[in-house]
Amino acid sequence: MTPDELGAWLDENRITTVRTEGASLDGLVLGKHLSRGKFERSLPLGPALSDLVFAWDNGGAPQLGWWADFRQPALGDVHQRPDLSTIVVSPDRPGMANVLVDHTTIDGTALPVCPRVVLRGVVDQLAARGFTALSAYELEFMLFRESYDDARRARYRKLTPIGTPLPLGYTTHNAHYVAGFMDEVVRRLDGLGIAWEAWSDEAAPGQVELNFVPADPLSAADRVFRAKQVIKEVALDRGASATFMAKATAEFGNGMHIHHSLRRDGVPVFFDGRSADHRSAGMRHWIGGLVATMPGAVSILAPTVNSYRRMVGFAAAPTTPTWGEENKSTALRVISRSEKLARIEHRVASADVNVYLALAVILAGGLAGIDGAIEPPPEHDGLAWGEPPGYARLPSSISRAADELEHATLLGEVLGDAFVDYWLHGRRWEWLMFHTSGGDAEATSVTDWELDRYFELV
Amino acid sequence: MDVVLEPDATPLVRIIATTLRDSAADPDVARKAERLRGVFVLRSEKDPQAVTMRFDRGRVALSRGVAPDAQVVVTVDLDNMSGPDAAKPKARGALRHLRLALGVSKLLEPKARPWSEHAHAFWAFAGARRGMPERLRVVCLDDGAALDLGTGSGPDANPSSCYEVHGSAPALVSIFSGNSVFGQDLLEGKVYAIGSLQHASVLTGSFLEWMMRGSA
Numbered sequence: 001m002t003p004d005e006l007g008a009w010l011d012e013n014r015i016t017t018v019r020t021e022g023a024s025l026d027g028l029v030l031g032k033h034l035s036r037g038k039f040e041r042s043l044p045l046g047p048a049l050s051d052l053v054f055a056w057d058n059g060g061a062p063q064l065g066w067w068a069d070f071r072q073p074a075l076g077d078v079h080q081r082p083d084l085s086t087i088v089v090s091p092d093r094p095g096m097a098n099v100l101v102d103h104t105t106i107d108g109t110a111l112p113v114c115p116r117v118v119l120r121g122v123v124d125q126l127a128a129r130g131f132t133a134l135s136a137y138e139l140e141f142m143l144f145r146e147s148y149d150d151a152r153r154a155r156y157r158k159l160t161p162i163g164t165p166l167p168l169g170y171t172t173h174n175a176h177y178v179a180g181f182m183d184e185v186v187r188r189l190d191g192l193g194i195a196w197e198a199w200s201d202e203a204a205p206g207q208v209e210l211n212f213v214p215a216d217p218l219s220a221a222d223r224v225f226r227a228k229q230v231i232k233e234v235a236l237d238r239g240a241s242a243t244f245m246a247k248a249t250a251e252f253g254n255g256m257h258i259h260h261s262l263r264r265d266g267v268p269v270f271f272d273g274r275s276a277d278h279r280s281a282g283m284r285h286w287i288g289g290l291v292a293t294m295p296g297a298v299s300i301l302a303p304t305v306n307s308y309r310r311m312v313g314f315a316a317a318p319t320t321p322t323w324g325e326e327n328k329s330t331a332l333r334v335i336s337r338s339e340k341l342a343r344i345e346h347r348v349a350s351a352d353v354n355v356y357l358a359l360a361v362i363l364a365g366g367l368a369g370i371d372g373a374i375e376p377p378p379e380h381d382g383l384a385w386g387e388p389p390g391y392a393r394l395p396s397s398i399s400r401a402a403d404e405l406e407h408a409t410l411l412g413e414v415l416g417d418a419f420v421d422y423w424l425h426g427r428r429w430e431w432l433m434f435h436t437s438g439g440d441a442e443a444t445s446v447t448d449w450e451l452d453r454y455f456e457l458v
Numbered sequence: 459m460d461v462v463l464e465p466d467a468t469p470l471v472r473i474i475a476t477t478l479r480d481s482a483a484d485p486d487v488a489r490k491a492e493r494l495r496g497v498f499v500l501r502s503e504k505d506p507q508a509v510t511m512r513f514d515r516g517r518v519a520l521s522r523g524v525a526p527d528a529q530v531v532v533t534v535d536l537d538n539m540s541g542p543d544a545a546k547p548k549a550r551g552a553l554r555h556l557r558l559a560l561g562v563s564k565l566l567e568p569k570a571r572p573w574s575e576h577a578h579a580f581w582a583f584a585g586a587r588r589g590m591p592e593r594l595r596v597v598c599l600d601d602g603a604a605l606d607l608g609t610g611s612g613p614d615a616n617p618s619s620c621y622e623v624h625g626s627a628p629a630l631v632s633i634f635s636g637n638s639v640f641g642q643d644l645l646e647g648k649v650y651a652i653g654s655l656q657h658a659s660v661l662t663g664s665f666l667e668w669m670m671r672g673s674a
Contacts (some may be wrong), residue, residue, distance in 0.1 A: 055659075064641040065663030067589045073654035074619070400466055406546070432666070438462045440506040442523045 003043060010036055013089045015097045020047055021226070022101040023115040025426055026058055026303065028457060029229050031080065031101070039082075045108055046101055048077040052095075054103075054113055054455030057426075057433060058453050059305075066425040068113065068418065070105050078111060079104045084224060091191025092233070098192070100222055114417040115356035116218070122360045122414055123217050126367060132263050133231055134343075135359055136197075136214040136225045139244075140254040140351050141231060142206045143178055147239045148456055150295040156248070161206025162289065163238065167251065168203065175201040181234060185210070188230045194223045203316070206250035214259070217359050224256075224355045232456075245454045246310040246350030248303070248448055254319060254351035258362055261343040262286065271342035275388045277325070278336040287323050287344065287439035288376040289369015289410070290332055294348070296408025298394050299401035299427055300361040301349040304458060305434045306450040308397050310350050312387035318347050321392055322380035329384040331394070348394070352458035358359035364414035372410070398434075402427040419453045459491045463673055464521040470507045470536070471520045474566070476636060476672030478511075478518060491565055492516040496558040499528040500566070502536045503548070511562065530562070540567060540637060542659065548577045568635075573598065573627050574605050576634035581607040583671065584664035591621035591657045595614045596634075599650075600627045621653035621661065636669040 001009060009015075018039040020031035032047045051071050055063045070078070070121045072152075080101035088239050090096040103114035110117045126133060144151060145158040151159055163177040175182075182199050189196050195213035202209045209232075228244060237244040247253040262269040262282065272280035291296075302308055316328075323332035323344075333345040349358045368374070394399035402424050405411065412420045435441055439449040461475050482488040494513035500510035501524055510525040511518050524531065525532040530551040538544045552559035577596050583609055584590060593608040623630070623640075629649050632638045641662030643649045651658060 064659045067656045067664060071656065073656045075655060397466055432469055433494050435507065436505075438505045441468050442506070 001087060005026070006040070006043075006087075009087070010040075010097070013097065014095055014353070016095040017093075018087075018097045018099060018235050019090070020082060020101050021098055022080050022103055023225060023354060023356055024053055025113060025115065025354065025357075025423065026458065027115070027225075027228075027352070028058075028226070033096075044081060044162045045104065045106075046080040046082050047448045048079050048106070049426075050089050051076050051078045053078065054111070054422075057429060058457050059433060059434065059437070059458055060301075061142045063426065065427050065431070066422070068082055068422050070109075070111050070113070072106075077106055079106060079108070081108070088192050091188045092237070098226075099223075110298065112300055112416055113422045115354050115360075116221075118415060118419050119218060119221055119356040119360040119363075121416065122367070125414060126262075126363060129367075129370070130264050131269065131367075133217050133260055133363060134214045134263070135217050135220040135258060135260045135392075136212050137220060137355065138255070138257040138259070139212070139224055139227065140202055140229075140256065141210075141242050142182060142204065142248055142254060143208060143228060143235070144206055144243075147243045148236060151241045151455065155448055156243075156455045157448075159241070161204075161249075162324065163201060163206050165205045167205070169207075170200050172263060175199075177201075179241065181238060182208065183208075184234050184238070185227075185231055188234065189227060192226055192230070194227055194230075196227075197400060204249065204253075207252065207254070214261075217260075217363060221355045221359050225267065228355075241456070243455045244351040244458050245303065245446075245450070246307040246352045248451070248455060250445060252316055255310065256349040256351045256353055256355070256358065258346045258349060258359060259343050260346065260359075260362065260366075262366070268339055268342055271336060271339040273339065273395060278338075278342070279334070282370060283334075283342070283344075285369045286366040286372050287332060287334065287369065288374030289367065289372065289449070290344070290346070290365045290376050291323060291366035291376050292320050293361075293368055294407055295395055295401070296405035296411050297361045297365055298348060299398070299405040300348075300357050300423065301353055302395075302398070302401060303354065303357075303427070303430075304350075304352050304450070304454055305430060305439065306446060306454050307350045307352055308395075309450075311348075311394060311396065317350075318384065319394055320380070320384045320387070321394055322384045323376060324380045324384070327380060327384070330380050331384075334379075339433050352454060360415060361411060364411050367414055368410035397431075398427055399431045402431070459488050460517040461672070462517065462519045464519075467520070467673055468507070468522045469670065470500075470502075470509050471522055472670035472673035473567075473636070474511070475520055476670060478527035478565055479672040481568045487565065490561060491518075493522050494518075494530035494558060494561045496555055497525055498558055499524050499531040501531060501533050502547055503545075504532045504535065504537075506615045507536060508625040511635065513558070513562070516530075530559045532559075532563075534542055537638065540632075570631065571635075573634055574603075575578065576631060577605055577607060580634045580665070580668055583668055587660070587664055589656065589660035590664060591653065591661075592616060592619040592662075593621070595620060595622040596630060597622060597624040598627050598630060618654070620659040621651065623649055623651050633665060636665070639669070640665040 270283035318331035
C-alpha cells in the first residue's frame with residue numbers, strides 16, 4: 001500500500017485506531033495505539049518512543065554499561081516507521097488496524113539494532129549475490145488454565161497445563177483440550193493474513209506446536225512475531241496463560257525450529273540431482289558456514305538464561321555443532337531427498353528467541369559459508385547426544401555463548417559490528433542480573449528468577 | 459598467590475578473584491596468604507550468591523556456591539561489606555579455624571587507601587576505553603578536594619565530554635576501589651554526578667569491568 005492509498009483504505013475499513021508493532025531486542029512487541037489522525041500525521045517517520053526501549057531489560061531495569069550512537073546523551077526518542085505493506089485490520093478489535101514498523105533514529109536513519117532492520121540487512125546481502133531464501137518456523141509454546149494474573153500470584157509454579165499430563169504428542173485426544181483455544185488463534189491468524197500449515201499437541205503437558213507456510217525471510221519472521229502476540233492475546237482474552245519460555249517446567253522445553261532453503265534465479269540452490277547425496281556445493285558450503293558460526297550464533301538463538309536449560313541431551317534440543325541427513329538429534333537436520341523438499345532445519349533456537357534475529361543469524365552463517373566456500377565437518381550419522389567428553393559442544397550458558405559471539409568475526413561482518421556489540425552487552429547484562437538480583441547459579445532446574453522475568457514477556 | 463577461577467565464573471567469583479589478587483600485590487600479605495590452608499565460603503545474606511575459596515599453600519581455587527566441606531562460612535551484605543554502616547558479618551566455624559578465618563578476612567579487606575589513589579588506578583585502567591569522557595572530575599564532598607583525570611581540563615575543554623562524580627570520601631573509595639557499582643550508587647543517591655547519560659552508562663560498564671578485572 002502506498003501512502004496515497006492509505007486514507008481510502010482506512011475509510012473503507014472504518015479504522016479509528018492504529019496499533020504500531022515493532023520488536024525489541026528481546027522480541028517484545030513495542031508500540032502505541034494511535035488515533036487515525038495522529039497516525040496519518042506521524043507519517044512517514046511514525047510515532048516516537050523513548051530510546052530506552054532499546055536499553056531496558058526484561059526486569060524493567062535500565063541497562064547501564066555501554067552506549068550506541070543512535071542514543072541521545074540525555075534520553076531521546078526513536079521512531080517507529082510503519083511498513084504500510086503490513087497494515088491489516090485487527091481480527092478481534094473492531095475499528096483497529098495493526099501495522100509493523102522498523103525503528104529509526106529521529107532523523108529517519110534505520111536503527112542498526114532494530115531486529116527487523118538487521119534481518120532486512122542480511123536479506124539484502126543475499127540479494128546482492130543473487131539469492132533469495134524461503135523460511136518457515138515451527139513455534140512451540142505451553143498453555144495453562146490459569147490466567148496470567150493467577151499464574152503471577154502463584155509465582156508461575158504448579159500451574160495446570162491444558163491437556164493430559166501424559167508426555168505424549170500428536171494425540172488428537174490431547175489436542176482436543178486446546179482445540180477451542182487454537183480455533184480462536186487460527187481464526188485471528190487467518191484474519192491477519194498469516195498463512196499457517198498445521199498445529200498439534202506436543203510432548204510436554206500443555207505444549208502445542210504451530211507451523212507456518214514458508215515465505216521470504218522478512219514475511220516469515222513477521223508472521224511468527226505477530227502470531228506470538230496473537231497467542232498471548234487469546235490467552236489474555238480467555239483467562240488462560242501461554243508461555244514461550246525455553247524451559248518453563250521440568251518437561252520438554254519449547255523450541256523454535258527454523259526451516260530454510262535458498263534459490264538463485266528461481267532455481268533451488270541446495271539440490272544437485274547429479275551428486276550421489278543430492279547435495280549441491282552451495283548446500284555444503286551453507287552447512288559449513290552454519291556449523292562454523294554456530295557457537296557464536298547460539299548467543300542469539302538462545303538469548304536468555306533460561307534458554308540453556310533446554311539444551312541438554314536426550315531432550316529434543318541439540319547440544320553439539322553437528323549436522324546430519326534426516327537427523328533430529330543434530331543441530332542441523334538436512335533434507336536432500338528431492339528437489340522439492342531440499343532444505344535445512346535449524347534446530348538450535350528456543351521459542352524465547354527474537355524471531356527476526358534468529359533468522360538473521362542463521363542466514364548470516366550460511367552466507368558466510370557460501371562466501372568463504374567453507375566445507376562442513378563430516379556428517380554426523382549417529383545420535384548426537386550422550387557422547388563422551390572431548391566432543392565439541394555448543395555453549396552451555398549465556399556468558400559462554402556471548403564469549404563465542406564476541407570472536408565470531410564472520411557473523412559480525414554480515415550482521416554488522418554495531419549490532420553485535422550492542423547485543424553482546426545486553427547478554428552480559430542479562431548474565432549479571434541473573435547472578436546479582438536473585439538468580440541461583442547452582443540451580444539445575446528453572447528458578448523463580450527466570451519464571452518471574454520470562455514467563456509472560458518472552 | 460595463584461588465584462584460579464572455575465570455568466564460566468560467576469560475577470561474585472570474579473570480584474573476589476580481583477580482591478584477592480589486589481591484596482596479594484602486597485608482599486607481606488602474600489607471604490602470609492601462602493601459608494593458608496582450608497575451605498572458606500563467603501555468601502550473601504540477601505540472595506543465593508556465594509563463593510567457595512580453597513586455599514592450599516599458595517594457591518586458591520574459586521568456585522560458585524557453598525562447598526559442603528567448608529570450614530568457615532561468612533554471611534554478609536554484599537552491597538555493604540565495609541561501609542561505616544555495614545552490618546556485622548555472621549561467621550560459622552571461625553573459632554575452630556581461627557587462622558583461616560582471620561587470614562582470609564584480611565585478604566578480603568585490602569588495606570584502605572585514599573580515594574584519590576583508587577581513582578587514579580581506575581582511570582589508568584579505564585580512561586582510554588571507548589565512550590568514556592575525556593575528563594573525569596572527582597569532587598570529595600567532605601573537604602571539597604577535587605581531582606581531574608584525563609585530558610581536556612584547560613580552556614579548550616569540551617564540556618560535553620566532561621563528567622563529574624561527587625561524593626563523600628567513603629563513597630568515593632567504595633566506587634573507585636570496586637566495592638560498589640557506580641550506576642547503582644548513583645541511582646540510590648550515594649554519589650552524585652554532572653554529565654550525560656552516555657557517560658554515566660559507559661562509566662558504569664567500566665566500573666563493572668574494574669571490579670572483575672582480576673578474572674582474566
